[in-house]
Amino acid sequence: MKSYMAAVIGAGPAGATAARRLAEAGISVILLEKARMPRVKPCGGALTHRALGLLPDGYQAQLKSHPTDWTFQGRRGQAVTVIRTDPYCHVVERQFFDLFLSEAAERAGAAVHDQEAVVRLSVGSGAVTLDTDHDQYNVRYVVAADGAHGMAARAVRFPRPLNGAAIEAEVPVDQSLRDRYRRRVEIHVGSYPWGYAWVIPRHDILNIGVGSFRPHTFPLKRRFFEFVEAITGTADVRPLAYPLPYRLRFVAPVAGPVLFAGDAAGYMDAFSAEGIYSALRSGHLAAQAITAAAESGHPLSQYSSALYEEFWPSLKSAIKMGLLFYPLAGYWSDVFTQSPDLLSDYLDVAMGALPYNELRRHTEMRLLKNPQLLTAHRQHRRGPGQ
Ligand SMILES: Cc1cc2nc3c(=O)[nH]c(=O)nc-3n(C[C@H](O)[C@H](O)[C@H](O)COP(=O)(O)OP(=O)(O)OC[C@H]3O[C@@H](n4cnc5c(N)ncnc54)[C@H](O)[C@@H]3O)c2cc1C
Numbered sequence: 362m363k364s365y366m367a368a369v370i371g372a373g374p375a376g377a378t379a380a381r382r383l384a385e386a387g388i389s390v391i392l393l394e395k396a397r398m399p400r401v402k403p404c405g406g407a408l409t410h411r412a413l414g415l416l417p418d419g420y421q422a423q424l425k426s427h428p429t430d431w432t433f434q435g436r437r438g439q440a441v442t443v444i445r446t447d448p449y450c451h452v453v454e455r456q457f458f459d460l461f462l463s464e465a466a467e468r469a470g471a472a473v474h475d476q477e478a479v480v481r482l483s484v485g486s487g488a489v490t491l492d493t494d495h496d497q498y499n500v501r502y503v504v505a506a507d508g509a510h511g512m513a514a515r516a517v518r519f520p521r522p523l524n525g526a527a528i529e530a531e532v533p534v535d536q537s538l539r540d541r542y543r544r545r546v547e548i549h550v551g552s553y554p555w556g557y558a559w560v561i562p563r564h565d566i567l568n569i570g571v572g573s574f575r576p577h578t579f580p581l582k583r584r585f586f587e588f589v590e591a592i593t594g595t596a597d598v599r600p601l602a603y604p605l606p607y608r609l610r611f612v613a614p615v616a617g618p619v620l621f622a623g624d625a626a627g628y629m630d631a632f633s634a635e636g637i638y639s640a641l642r643s644g645h646l647a648a649q650a651i652t653a654a655a656e657s658g659h660p661l662s663q664y665s666s667a668l669y670e671e672f673w674p675s676l677k678s679a680i681k682m683g684l685l686f687y688p689l690a691g692y693w694s695d696v697f698t699q700s701p702d703l704l705s706d707y708l709d710v711a712m713g714a715l716p717y718n719e720l721r722r723h724t725e726m727r728l729l730k731n732p733q734l735l736t737a738h739r740q741h742r743r744g745p746g747q
Pocket residue numbers: 370371372373374375376393394395396400402403404405406407408477478479480506507508509510511512526527528529570602603604605622623624625629634635636637638640
């Protein structure tokens with residue numbers, strides 16, 4: 362049996378970041394990843410500005426496109442485009458971005474083992490035993506960053522988040538579509554209950570997808586194929602589907618010596634489905650808490666307090682924004698397409714220039730000015746997954 366101070370399960374953005382930060386702090390750490398790296402992760406790969414500050418040196422080479430234009434299309438096909446001078450997001454290719462993050466962890470001193478799945482996690486007194494498909498490890502702390510399908514939650518009975526779902530494909534496109542989407546992200550709402558469809562450009566491919574926080578309320582797959590065909594003229598693509606884990610209530614992401622991070626913790630933005638930032642930031646905070654526990658005996662509950670104080674207020678605003686927007690998304694798509702200022706607010710949120718609750722406040726003000734809409738909204742308002 363091999364021993365480390367900490368083990369991290371899963372080499373996505375959450376796990377690779379936690380492993381890097383632990384190694385940088387001088388903690389002996391092993392990062393275990395079941396897939397062979399680089400591995401595919403269904404994802405649009407859009408990084409908001411706040412995520413950039415959490416990346417290791419040299420990340421710039423991973424940013425493959427820099428959209429400045431944001432087109433928002435409503436239920437009747439009406440569209441409005443907000444154009445910024447600075448990119449409002451940056452797009453990475455997830456398989457190589459995640460490889461870059463795990464290589465940075467390795468350079469910092471973490472032991473990185475891909476193609477090694479954790480199959481059992483047993484918490485004993487003062488130690489955790491991890492059985493993988495070809496070894497056994499004894500550690501003091503575990504970061505469970507094993508994503509939406511992870512086994513760690515089952516092992517320690519960590520409450521599962523709610524699951525939305527998204528389906529996407531990477532579609533190689535010709536020059537005219539490339540030119541059309543060179544600097545533009547497109548979002549379509551109104552026809553996808555509790556969700557939206559997107560087009561995100563990355564060099565010579567378009568990432569095209571449909572996601573929903575209530576995926577069982579409509580034929581997600583069929584709508585996806587229709588959408589791809591409407592954008593590219595062909596539905597001959599190979600789609601990938603994956604959950605969107607999110608929560609409507611805060612659950613402490615700590616179970617004894619096991620800290621949950623990223624999708625495994627379930628702290629995705631329940632309005633936009635942005636998850637990479639939460640994954641990176643929770644990876645940082647989990648590493649910080651373990652370092653403080655190992656060096657100074659601080660309680661691991663510090664991690665829970667940090668998540669609660671630092672990003673639960675914003676995630677809560679995202680939930681409220683979702684509850685405000687999605688029940689009447691068709692109507693809101695009319696309002697938003699007539700109100701580029703609201704769209705612009707949304708981009709400001711993505712760029713970190715405006716707190717979420719301001720966007721929500723501006724949207725609520727529109728609702729209050731319209732009594733009929735307010736009544737309709739009250740009738741429709743039921744939480745996703747409830
Ligand atoms: C279609 C789609 C589009 C999205 N687009 C965006 C976007 O544009 N921008 C954005 O911010 N977010 C987006 N998201 C969300 C984002 O992809 C996730 O929130 C993010 O990947 C979470 O990172 P993570 O490190 O927590 O988990 P993951 O990236 O899922 O990594 C978990 C890792 O754990 C490994 N693992 C699992 N079990 C084990 C085990 N037993 N042993 C060892 N390893 C294990 C897995 O192989 C995997 O590599 C999207 C999600 C979907 C589904």
